[in-house]
Amino acid sequence: MSDISLVDRIICTAAQAWKDDGEVLATGIGIVPRLAASLCMLSINTDLMMTDSEAWLVTEPVPVGPRQGYQPRRETWMGFSRIFDNVWGGKRHAMVGPTQIDRWGQANISMVGSDYARPKSMMLGVRGFPGNSINHANSFFVPGHSTKVFVAGEVDMVASVGYNPARLERGWQLEETTDIRLVLTNLCVMDFGGPGHQMRLRSVHPGVTPQQVQEATGFALHIPAEVPVTADPMPEQLALLARLDPHNLRATALG
Numbered sequence: 001m002s003d004i005s006l007v008d009r010i011i012c013t014a015a016q017a018w019k020d021d022g023e024v025l026a027t028g029i030g031i032v033p034r035l036a037a038s039l040c041m042l043s044i045n046t047d048l049m050m051t052d053s054e055a056w057l058v059t060e061p062v063p064v065g066p067r068q069g070y071q072p073r074r075e076t077w078m079g080f081s082r083i084f085d086n087v088w089g090g091k092r093h094a095m096v097g098p099t100q101i102d103r104w105g106q107a108n109i110s111m112v113g114s115d116y117a118r119p120k121s122m123m124l125g126v127r128g129f130p131g132n133s134i135n136h137a138n139s140f141f142v143p144g145h146s147t148k149v150f151v152a153g154e155v156d157m158v159a160s161v162g163y164n165p166a167r168l169e170r171g172w173q174l175e176e177t178t179d180i181r182l183v184l185t186n187l188c189v190m191d192f193g194g195p196g197h198q199m200r201l202r203s204v205h206p207g208v209t210p211q212q213v214q215e216a217t218g219f220a221l222h223i224p225a226e227v228p229v230t231a232d233p234m235p236e237q238l239a240l241l242a243r244l245d246p247h248n249l250r251a252t253a254l255g
Helices: 006-019 031-043 080-088 130-133 211-213 235-244
Strands: 026-027 055-057 073-075 093-097 136-142 179-185 189-190 201-205
Touching: 006 031, 006 093, 006 136, 006 179, 006 235, 026 031, 031 093, 031 136, 031 235, 055 179, 093 130, 201 211
Parallel strands: 026 093, 093 136, 136 179
Antiparallel strands: 055 073, 179 189, 189 201
């Protein structure tokens, strides 16, 4: 049994999401996506751009947690107006954490419940999901894989576009509106590379079987005949993670 922590395995695998993107802005929402983007920028795609989460592009990723004297290496101003230009131009790839995801990759961060007037739970609203999902690439991170997240029907509130032809505007093609790259969870790695953009199982984490992943998913997955185990991180990746997260904040990311 490997002594590599599950969260480190997920982060190092998630870093592959941006590997072929070239010079785009990586936005990781939450500690696991942020560390994954940072790791990619330092070791896989050195053309990747990141901000300091305030108003500047940075030469190197800013470590998470208390900085203890660390000074961000700022490269140029990147205020909101430039962010929006970047988003609308398609030069961003965000990794986000939806509350619900359906078989089409439509995501929900807004509310849970079938009655909009009286939802069971209210959350963030749609925020930037509509514009982000239709303008640039996105990936998903889910810390707790279950049928409550990967729901049987359509998500309760469609906050971002997916591969659902029933919601496609006239004259548009799915490939023009939707680009969902990777879906990473505490059980596995998936994408939408199955037949007809069906969610496909790419790898399972050590100790997890494809059957367990399917049982935790509310819709049918495309499961290839051979499903590999998610690769171990390289020692140099783990060393970079220790530098990017010196306080080990990632240890609590999976609950």
